[in-house]
Every structure is written in structure tokens, then in C-alpha cells.
Amino acid sequence: MSLDIKRPNSNKTKKKMGFIVKMQLHNNNNRGGSNKRNLFFVFFRSYYRWILWFFLSLYFFTSYFAGDQSSPSSTTTTRLLSNHNPSSSLPSRALIESSAIVTPGIFSGMKIYIYDLPARFNVDWVTKSDRCATHLFAAEVAIHRALLSDSSVRTLDPEEADFFFVPVYVSCNFSTSNGFPSLSHARSLLGSAVDFLSDQYPFWNRTQGSDHVFVASHDFGACFHAMEDMAIEEGIPEFMKKSIILQTFGVNYKHPCQEAEHVVIPPYIPPESVQRAMDRAPANGRRDIWAFFRGKMEVNPKNISGRFYSKGVRTAILKKYGGRRRFYLNRHRFAGYRSEIVRSVFCLCPLGWAPWSPRLVESAVLGCVPVVIADGIKLPFSETVRWPEISLTVAEKDVKNLRKILEHVAVTNLSVIQRNLREPAFKRALLYNVPMKEGDATWHILEALWRKLDRSYRRSRVLSE
Structure with missing residues (x-):
């Protein structure tokens, strides 16, 4: 008695499938278009893995080359925008969402008109005092001055401007x-400038100033007062609230002092x-001052109509740490105090x-x-600069x-913070x-304005036509 052991025929399935296809093709001649769908289903069921593989490969192939078109300038901006962990190799969310990053070339589509105001609003003041x-x-x-020097964004034709800069x-x-100022x-002074613009140009009146830009580089911005309660009471001038x-x-x-687009x-x-x-700075780079502050510190905070300077914070620092070996605190002015900052670890x-405070910029x-x-x-x-990675908040x-x-901080992540501070961007x-x-303070202001192009009267007219 013999037992024949036959190996499975690897072609059997293929032959059977071929038979099914042939039969269906034959029947299609008899049954019409409905069986064509059956044929497509059988074909897809057999080869769907290959089809899926093909399209996935095509996707990754095109994505790779599309994502490899970055320029050096956009790389710098990406690093500045990124909220990544320096010790991690994983891309940050900001890096993944790179389409939201603004590069210098994008400003070529934005135009700013700078009003040529009479000298009493600007030049006369600089002439009067170098400070x-x-x-x-x-x-x-x-x-x-920076906007006047930028030919790529500035326009001399107000009809093509997206924004109007008011230099007062x-x-x-x-x-x-x-x-002090x-x-x-x-x-x-600002009200007089707006009256002048309203009388000499049509652009303020058509939007009530919503596409106009002012600078208010003061304690409480456009409230124009150094005392917070008085600033709040006076508020932002009505004619500036839409700008x-x-x-x-x-x-x-x-x-209340930031209740305007800002x-x-x-x-x-x-x-x-x-x-x-x-x-x-010391040639060896050594920072021999551990914690530094030079500026106004009251032994007892002055009570000006119930208002305490610095809310008493500077006084608390002076009383707690004045005379401590590791704290260099000084209440007196010194013109060369920045030479002390370059010697300090914490400011x-x-x-x-x-x-x-200006110390924020000077220290950083x-x-x-x-x-x-x-x-x-x-x-x-704060939308772009990685402040948590280069500063402390107490x-x-x-x-x-x-x-x-x-x-x-000194024994945990000080070296990481200091390394981040050295980033040129x-x-x-x-x-x-x-x-x-590129990448300086005025550049970032232009970036912020670019994100507000929906306020441009010119663009709204183009879109409506």
C-alpha cells in the first residue's frame, strides 16, 4: 500500500482566479454592464495591497521633496518660533505647522504708507533733545526711521497701502x-495730528483709523499716564480706539489700557x-555677580495717594536680600551699569x-x-519668542x-537657559x-501687522470686487 503525498499546487489559486475572471468576462457578454462592477471588485480584492502601497509611497515621496525647500532665513525663523525641548530630537508643533511661519519675502505683499507730518509732530522734538x-x-x-529705510514694505502711493503709519x-x-518724559x-498732540490727517487726506475718514498705526511706548500704552489708576480713569483717547x-x-x-487692537x-x-x-565683558566670559539689580528701591515704598511704588516688591527685595553676599543690589544710578549686567548670572x-521694564531687554x-x-x-x-526658555518668572x-x-535653577537647568540666551535670533x-x-524688532512688528491684514481697507475692496 502506498501513500502519495502531494505538495500544494501554488498555481492552483491563480488558475482558479483566472477561471473566475474568464467566466465573468464570458458572462459579461451575456449579462451586460452589471457584471463589470463584479469584475472590478474581484480585481481590487486581489490587488488592493499593491494599490495601497503605491499611493502611500507616492505620498511620502512627494512630501519629502516638498518639505525640503526651506531656505536659511526660514530655518532661523522656525527655530525662533519653535517651542521645542532642546534635549529632544522630536519636531515641535510649531515646526510641523511650518505653513504658519512668516518669512521675509511675505512682506513684499504688504504695503505701508508713512505720513509726512509737519515737523512739530516729530522732527522738532528730536532736534530739541538728543535723548x-x-x-x-x-x-x-x-x-x-526703520520703516522709512525699508523700500520693500514702504509705499509712496497711499492708494496701494494696507496700513498707514502716524509718526507722532x-x-x-x-x-x-x-x-522723565x-x-x-x-x-x-495726537488729536491735532488726527485733525490734520482728516483735513488733508481721505484715508482716516473712510475707516475711522482702523488701518492706521500709532506707537505708544509708555508705561500704560495709549492711556498716556504713568499712574495706573489715573491711566485707567482717562483711558485710551476715543479717536485712537479703532486703530x-x-x-x-x-x-x-x-x-482698559489695552482695549484697542495692539x-x-x-x-x-x-x-x-x-x-x-x-x-x-570679561575676556574669560566669567560672570562673578550671582544676582543683580540696580535701580530705584525705596527703603519704605512711597505712598503717593495710596499708590505704592512697585507694589512694594522692590522694597521687599531690598529688605530681604540687601547686604547678602550673593545679591548685588544698588539703589544709585550708574551710567555704565550694563557692564555689570554682562558680569551677572541672574538679573x-x-x-x-x-x-x-527696560531691564528685560538689557538682561536678555x-x-x-x-x-x-x-x-x-x-x-x-510672546506669540513667537520663546520666553519660557530664556527667562524665569517669579x-x-x-x-x-x-x-x-x-x-x-542654578543646579538644574541654568546651563540650558544660558545656551538659549546665546541664540542670535x-x-x-x-x-x-x-x-x-531681518528678524529684528521692527521686522517682528511687520510680521504682527501682516497677521492683521484683514483690517486693510484696500484688500477688503479687492476681495469685494
Whole structure:
């Protein structure tokens, strides 16, 4: 008795399938178009894996080459926008959503008309005092000059403009008593400028100024007062409420002094003063000051009609850490204090009358870790600049624990923060240059305006036609 063991015939299935196909083709001649669908189904069932593989391969192939068209400038901007973890190789969400990133070339589609106002609104003030173009409120001058120098965005034809820049310098009226800018004339000066525009041009009247841009680089922005309660009481001038305001004041909660379309910008620090400080930095790069602050600190905060300077925060710092070995605190002015910043590890940036301070920019661009002590502050260009990676935020109530907080950072992630601070793109974003440079403060202002192009009267007319 013999037992024949036959191996499975690998062609059997194929033959059977071929038979089915042939039979269906034969029957199609008899049954008409309905069996054509049956034939397609059988074919797809047999080869769907190959079809799926083909389309997936095509997708990844085209995606690879489409995503490989980045330029050096867009790479720099991507790194600035990215909220990535430096120790991780995974792409961040901002990197994945790269279509939302603005590159310099995109500004070529946006046009800004700069009003040529009479000299009494701007030039006369600079002529009267050199400080007008160099003090901490001088962003109004720097932005004006930078826009005048940028031929790619500026237009001399107001009919093709998306935005209209109103160059009025209101921070150059320095008080003779204390040397600080007096804002008592701000509302009348701006109101006079708007009256002039309304009379000489048609562009303000057609939108009530919604496509017009002002600078308000003061304690509480367009409220034009150094005391918060008075600023709130006076509010933003009615004629400016529909416009776009570039202001140093910003908070993360509802506030009457930012109840207008606005962009939070950095205070002005002369780039040449930063360079001079860097040139005086220790050759070995050593930072021998651990925690630094120089500025107004009251032994007892002055009570001005119930208002305490710095909400008492600076006084608390002085009382708690004044005389401590690791804290270098000084209440007296010193013209070369930036040379102290380049020697410091941590630079304290407590609020004054307003939440923001020029120390924030000075510390960051000189490589000292900014320690922001101002509850609810909104930092400049916070939508794009990675502030959490290059600064510390300490609640006002926690200043009593400041030493412990800084010591903890020093032994955990200080080196990472310092490395992030050395990133050129970040430093560039906080300084104003004339002419404007890609990625600097004025460039980021243009980026912010580009995102507000829906306010452009010209574009709305084009879309409606």
C-alpha cells in the first residue's frame, strides 16, 4: 500500500482566479454592464495591497521633496518660533505647522504708507533733545526711521497701502523737574495730528483709523499716564480706539489700557550701547555677580495717594536680600551699569509703576537670565519668542523665596537657559536697527501687522470686487 503525498499546487489559486475572471468576462457578454462592477471588485480584492502601497509611497515621496525647500532665513525663523525641548530630537508643533511661519519675502505683499507730518509732530522734538532718540521710550523714533529705510514694505502711493503709519513723538517732552518724559501733552498732540490727517487726506475718514498705526511706548500704552489708576480713569483717547497701537504695555488679563487692537513691543535699548557693554565683558566670559539689580528701591515704598511704588516688591527685595553676599543690589544710578549686567548670572526685573521694564531687554541681550517679577505681564512678541526658555518668572508674593528659587535653577537647568540666551535670533528680535534687519524688532512688528491684514481697507475692496 502506498501513500502519495502531494505538495500544494501554488498555481492552483491563480488558475482558479483566472477561471473566475474568464467566466465573468464570458458572462459579461451575456449579462451586460452589471457584471463589470463584479469584475472590478474581484480585481481590487486581489490587488488592493499593491494599490495601497503605491499611493502611500507616492505620498511620502512627494512630501519629502516638498518639505525640503526651506531656505536659511526660514530655518532661523522656525527655530525662533519653535517651542521645542532642546534635549529632544522630536519636531515641535510649531515646526510641523511650518505653513504658519512668516518669512521675509511675505512682506513684499504688504504695503505701508508713512505720513509726512509737519515737523512739530516729530522732527522738532528730536532736534530739541538728543535723548528723544535714545531713551527707553524711543521706540516711536526707531520704528519710524526703520520703516522709512525699508523700500520693500514702504509705499509712496497711499492708494496701494494696507496700513498707514502716524509718526507722532509724544515721549520727547522731558520734564525739567525730574528729567522723565511728561505725557500731559500727548492727547492734544495726537488729536491735532488726527485733525490734520482728516483735513488733508481721505484715508482716516473712510475707516475711522482702523488701518492706521500709532506707537505708544509708555508705561500704560495709549492711556498716556504713568499712574495706573489715573491711566485707567482717562483711558485710551476715543479717536485712537479703532486703530492699531504698538505699545510696550501688555498684560494677560482684561485691562482698559489695552482695549484697542495692539502689538506688545520691546522698549528701546540703543544697539551701540549693547555692543559697548559686550566689548567690556570679561575676556574669560566669567560672570562673578550671582544676582543683580540696580535701580530705584525705596527703603519704605512711597505712598503717593495710596499708590505704592512697585507694589512694594522692590522694597521687599531690598529688605530681604540687601547686604547678602550673593545679591548685588544698588539703589544709585550708574551710567555704565550694563557692564555689570554682562558680569551677572541672574538679573532681577521687578515691576516699577508699570509691569514692564527696560531691564528685560538689557538682561536678555547681554546674556544675563531675566528674572521677571511682575504678575500677569505679557512679554514682547510672546506669540513667537520663546520666553519660557530664556527667562524665569517669579510671582510677586514669592520674592521672599527668591534665593531658593534661583539656587534651584542654578543646579538644574541654568546651563540650558544660558545656551538659549546665546541664540542670535532671540537677541536680534529685541533690538531696533536702522535700517531694519531681518528678524529684528521692527521686522517682528511687520510680521504682527501682516497677521492683521484683514483690517486693510484696500484688500477688503479687492476681495469685494
